[in-house]
Structures are given as structure tokens and as C-alpha cells.
Amino acid sequence: MKYLISRVITFFSVLLxxxxxxxxxxxxxxxxxxxxxxxxxxxxxxxxxxxxxxTLKGQGPFTVFAPTDEAFAKLPAGTVESLLKPENKDKLVAILTYHVVPGKVMAADVMGLEKATTVQGQDIMITKKDGKVMVDNATVVATDVMAKNGVIHVIDTVIMPK
Incomplete structure (x- = not known):
């Protein structure tokens, strides 16, 4: 029941x-x-x-595949706390820049892609399955959230570089 309530709250927060x-x-x-x-x-x-x-307040444009708080909560216990430590900054930078694609890639454009090269340097794989768009193992749950220096697409899982 607690899980269901959490999912409903997440759905409405993404909808909002x-x-x-x-x-x-x-x-x-x-x-x-x-x-x-x-x-x-x-x-x-x-x-x-x-x-x-x-950097992310800079001119851009950037496309950010942004994991929600719930996506971060799916990581093994202690992972986020560990990544936030100064000694793990390089690893954290690699993970975060793996969520960013240079340029402004709108949802309609994402639909035509099979992969995109991230700021981190590796490619994220883009697939379409059952009417949903997947970025690596994450589902895109909201698209085309506009900012003056790019666009945000909301994802339900933190994606990790290889």
C-alpha cells in the first residue's frame, strides 16, 4: 500500500x-x-x-535526462551519500554528465534517435517499447520541460555510464 501511495504521489508530481x-x-x-x-x-x-x-546555468543549450528523487531512492542504500562525498566527486561528475546531451533535443527529435552522445562522452541508448521511450534502462515519464538554456526530460531511474 505504501508503494502504491508513493507511485500515485510521484505520478501527480510528474503530472504537475x-x-x-x-x-x-x-x-x-x-x-x-x-x-x-x-x-x-x-x-x-x-x-x-x-x-x-x-555549467548547467550557462548558455547551453543542454538536454538533461533528469532523474526524480524517487529514481535516486531506487539506488542501493548509501549510494547517494557515498557519491556526495568530496573524494567521489569525479565519479559523481561522470554520472551526472552521462545524463546530459549537448544541444536542445526535443521529445519529437528523441523519437528518431537510437542513441545520443552525452557530455560525459559515452552514448546513451534510446529505445521505444510499448509506447514508452527508454533511455538506457530508464523510462521517460515527462518531456519537453523548457528552460532558457535547454530542455529537461524526466526519467524514473538513474542511468549509469558503462
Whole structure:
């Protein structure tokens, strides 16, 4: 029952995020849009710990496949805390930059891709299955959340570089 309630809350928060996205965030950068949403507190904390705030507030454009707090909660216990430690900054940067593709790739464009090269340097695989778009092993749950320096697509799982 607790799991079901959690899923319902996540669904509505993503739905609310999608509606607020359609209202437009063109005056705010990717970090501000994610910060103000409330579903990305872990992602924002990780971006801060990795020293990537200024980059993601920069001109861009960037496409961010943004895992929700629930996506981070799926990781093994202690993983997030470990990654946020200063001695693991390089690993954290690699994981976070694996979620970012240079340029502004809208959902319609993603549908035509089989892979995309990330800022980290490796390719993420893009597949379509049962009407859903998958990025590696993550499902895209909301798309085309606009920011002044790019676009955010919300995913339900943290993806990891090889």
C-alpha cells in the first residue's frame, strides 16, 4: 500500500511538473527549473556537490535526462551519500554528465534517435517499447520541460555510464 501511495504521489508530481512546464520556464535556467519543482532535490544536491551548477546555468543549450528523487531512492542504500562525498566527486561528475546531451533535443527529435552522445562522452541508448521511450534502462515519464538554456526530460531511474 505504501508503494502504491508513493507511485500515485510521484505520478501527480510528474503530472504537475508537466503542466507547469507547458506554462513555460523560458526565463529560468535548467538548475532553477529543477530546483523550483521539488521533485529533484537529490539531483540538485548532486549537481551542487559535483560543482556543475555554473555549467548547467550557462548558455547551453543542454538536454538533461533528469532523474526524480524517487529514481535516486531506487539506488542501493548509501549510494547517494557515498557519491556526495568530496573524494567521489569525479565519479559523481561522470554520472551526472552521462545524463546530459549537448544541444536542445526535443521529445519529437528523441523519437528518431537510437542513441545520443552525452557530455560525459559515452552514448546513451534510446529505445521505444510499448509506447514508452527508454533511455538506457530508464523510462521517460515527462518531456519537453523548457528552460532558457535547454530542455529537461524526466526519467524514473538513474542511468549509469558503462
Amino acid at each position: 511538473f508537466s503542466f507547469s512546464a507547458s506554462a513555460g520556464h523560458h526565463g529560468k535556467d535548467i538548475v532553477d527549473v529543477a530546483s523550483e519543482n521539488g521533485s529533484f532535490t537529490t539531483l540538485v544536491a548532486a549537481v551542487q556537490a559535483a560543482g556543475l551548477v555554473d
